[in-house]
Amino acid sequence: MSFDSEILLVAGRSLYVSGLATVLASAVGVPAGTVLGLRDFHGRRFLRSFLHALYGVPPVLLGLCLYLLLSKTGPLGGFGWLFTIEGMILAQFLLVLPFVTGLTMNAIQELDAALKDTARTLGARRGSYVRILVREARSGVLSAVMVGFGRAISEVGAVIMVGGNIRHETEVLTTAIVKETSRGNFTAATGLGLFLLGTSALVFLALTVLQERTE
């Protein structure tokens, strides 16, 4: 791979896949984590432990499962998502979701009980209560999103299994590094690695600035 417009396309694809997967996982995980953090229900401890266990799911195992599900003979083969961007987004969505949900749940649970009581005594309930508490926990919620994005942008196992690392189609920065390394092009692989590092650093810098502004 030459360091020209192609690397920018690959980097753009990385940001698109990981960014969209994180946005979708946040759209589901933040409300789910908020509800789980607020409600005291039977089995919450089990659910919390289960979510934490999912943090450790190896991406390559998730990729393998999705490969089997999305392959032509698999139950989800009809979608035609194997070796597509959509399949990669699905893989990263599933990878990120437990992190965003679990960390949001922790951020809400860890809010001071007196703060929650004060919101209730001021008349907050249902929607207004949730909005107030999410706003209070916004720093923790944003951290959950950042951890999710970090998990997505840096993983290689799931996207290489589901995406196939097809040049001009499903190749992203991490899979390109694997490809160049396997070919013995260490200079190119190192350059891609530095580009990946710089790209994710810029995204994290922006998110950190946003986090500090919300303090």
Next chain:
Amino acid sequence: MKAELAAEWITKRYGDRTVLTGVSLTIARGEIHAVLGPSGSGKTTLLRIMNLLEAPDEGTVRLDGEEIQVARAAEPLDGMRYAARLRMAMVFQKPVAFRRTVVENAALGLEIRGRPRAEIVERVSAVLQELGLARLANAPARRLSAGEQQRLAFARAAVLGVDFLLLDEFTANLDPRNVDVLERAARAYAREHGGGVLLVTHDLFQARRVADRVSLLSEGRLVESAPKTEFFESPKDPRTRGFLAGELAL
């Protein structure tokens, strides 16, 4: 009917431990009712039950004669009980500040109630002035001192203009100047606004300074309840006399 908030025969247990046993007391509008008692006597639990934050195991809470809390009532509050909560506000012992500016904190309850913007601005600026917080209006509330945060907590409750203010050791651990500001504000709330104030405290001197009526709670039971002068000058129950003597000797 005279507006009043009443706890009737409240019993509350946590597991095997009985925190309150058959406690009844009433707060009328325009009066400050101090509930005295040593730590662990159930004062805070009683306040939380009256504010509908917790349900009793036995007994009821009535507002203007209407039953608003019954034994083992479930959350969330239904329409009638929610409307009752909107007529009360509570200030906790620990200062609570939301991650907002001082003015946003003070306006929070009015915003939840959907009051018009102009009214919120007017009422909030008046209450911040009264509590000596006007110059800090745009400061982040979490950066205030503990005393300022507690004054803000009082302002956030008082600005609502509710019928009943429930104050849980609201001046504990504060310096005399902040205590003075808050006590004056509580008195003004009862005298000028005509609100009923239930003040939970272990400070006998504070009860003497601000209360119209005083009750003593001990080991989860109401020992005695009387107008202030009668309570301090001629207590009927020997436990009250013992409590007053013990505390005054400190």
